[in-house]
Each structure stands twice: as C-alpha cells, then as structure tokens.
Amino acid sequence: MQHCATLVPLFSHLEDRDLDKINNRIYDRTYHKGEQIIRPDGEPQLVIVAGGSMKVYQLSPSGREQLLRIIGPGSYEGEAALLGAENNNLFAESLQETKACILRRQDFVRLLQDDPQLSLKLLESNAAKIVSIEEQARLLMLGTVASRLATYLTNLNKTESGATFQLPLKMKELAGFLGTTAETLSRTFRQLEEQGLIQRKWRRITICEPQKLEEMTRL
Numbered sequence: 517m518q519h520c521a522t523l524v525p526l527f528s529h530l531e532d533r534d535l536d537k538i539n540n541r542i543y544d545r546t547y548h549k550g551e552q553i554i555r556p557d558g559e560p561q562l563v564i565v566a567g568g569s570m571k572v573y574q575l576s577p578s579g580r581e582q583l584l585r586i587i588g589p590g591s592y593e594g595e596a597a598l599l600g601a602e603n604n605n606l607f608a609e610s611l612q613e614t615k616a617c618i619l620r621r622q623d624f625v626r627l628l629q630d631d632p633q634l635s636l637k638l639l640e641s642n643a644a645k646i647v648s649i650e651e652q653a654r655l656l657m658l659g660t661v662a663s664r665l666a667t668y669l670t671n672l673n674k675t676e677s678g679a680t681f682q683l684p685l686k687m688k689e690l691a692g693f694l695g696t697t698a699e700t701l702s703r704t705f706r707q708l709e710e711q712g713l714i715q716r717k718w719r720r721i722t723i724c725e726p727q728k729l730e731e732m733t734r735l
Contacts, residue, residue, distance in 0.1 A: 565590070567615040569614060570614055574605045600621075611685075663733060666732035
C-alpha cells in the first residue's frame with residue numbers, strides 16, 4: 517500500500533517527493549467486514565480506501581440507519597473532520613475486508629500549512645461530493661421504484677467494464693438508498709427480469725437491454 521496518497525485526487529498535483537512526505541505520515545490498516553471505520557467519538561482522520569469498500573451513513577432520531585454513499589477504492593471520507601468540523605452523526609462501516617490508509621487531522625493540518633493548494637483541491641473534491649448527493653436526491657424524487665432502480669443500475673453499468681457486475685449494496689441497504697422497502701425492491705427486480713431487461717443471481721447483475729433500461733429512467 518505504498519504511495520496510498522496517489523489514490524486521492526486531492527494530492528494529484530503533488531510531485532513524487534511531496535507524495536513521499538505525505539505517505540510517511542499515513543499508516544495503513546485492514547478492517548474486517550462490518551467493522552466501524554468512522555464514528556462520532558473517533559479520532560478525526562481521513563480514510564482513503566485502497567481496497568474493498570465501506571458505507572457511509574447517519575442515524576435518524578429513531579436510530580434508523582440512513583445510507584449516504586458507498587466509498588470504493590480510490591475514494592475517501594473524513595475531510596470535513598480534518599478541517600475541524602465536529603462529527604455528531606457520521607459513521608462508516610466496511611462492507612467487506614477493506615484496506616484503508618489513514619491520515620490523522622493533526623498531520624493533515626501541517627500539510628495544509630505547508631501547501632495551501634491542498635485547500636483548493638479539497639474544495640473541488642467537496643463540490644464533486646455535493647453533485648453525488650444531489651444525484652441521490654434526484655433518484656428519490658423519481659415517480660416509481662422501477663424508475664429509481666433503472667437509473668441506479670444504468671449509472672452503475674456505465675462505471676463498469678462489462679454488462680455483468682456485482683451490486684455493492686445488500687438488498688436492504690439498496691432499498692434504503694432508493695427510498696423503498698426490501699420487499700418492494702425485490703418485486704421490482706423480478707419485474708425487470710420478467711421484462712428481459714436484466715438477469716440477476718443474488719447480487720450479480722447482467723444488463724441485457726441497456727437501451728430499454730435507460731428508457732425506464734425517464735418514466
């Protein structure tokens with residue numbers, strides 16, 4: 517996991533010697549499936565996912581988990597805490613065995629002091645995350661669960677190298693992400709299969725009719 521900082525666009529403008537300085541301040545850790553990586557009472561830190569994935573969520577007043585996003589290799593979470601924002605209700609949990617690079621707040625502050633351009637890169641990164649959150653909000657505003665699911669699968673398919681891919685979320689987690697129940701989501705999956713748009717075996721999905729599936733996103 518050498519040069520873990522190169523996975524983060526935040527540091528992409530730095531020369532190799534500067535990356536070496538950053539990596540000397542980063543330590544790596546492997547998390548087991550289901551292990552908490554970020555929690556409100558934890559040390560402020562940047563978590564860079566080098567392998568595996570983690571879900572980022574918050575808890576509602578009733579204690580119900582509300583999924584915010586999925587973080588995969590090359591992405592990270594925790595920049596707000598590094599800049600001094602208090603974490604009152606943000607959690608991250610590994611979805612599988614996950615290798616992460618950790619940069620503590622006190623070390624990150626020194627980096628910002630040494631290189632002010634890091635602050636600008638951080639702003640750009642936050643802007644991209646806002647776009648992602650807005651996309652989820654748009655999904656939840658779509659009229660039917662079928663439209664939301666079709667949009668989710670279409671977007672996921674565009675990021676994969678082939679028509680077959682693994683869903684990063686469990687059914688319950690995906691249902692929460694799409695603003696529905698696991699039962700309704702299962703029925704919607706079956707409907708898409710019956711229409712010949714997809715094939716599904718557990719969490720493994722094959723897109724059979726990508727154009728028709730994309731047409732459903734506009735319904």
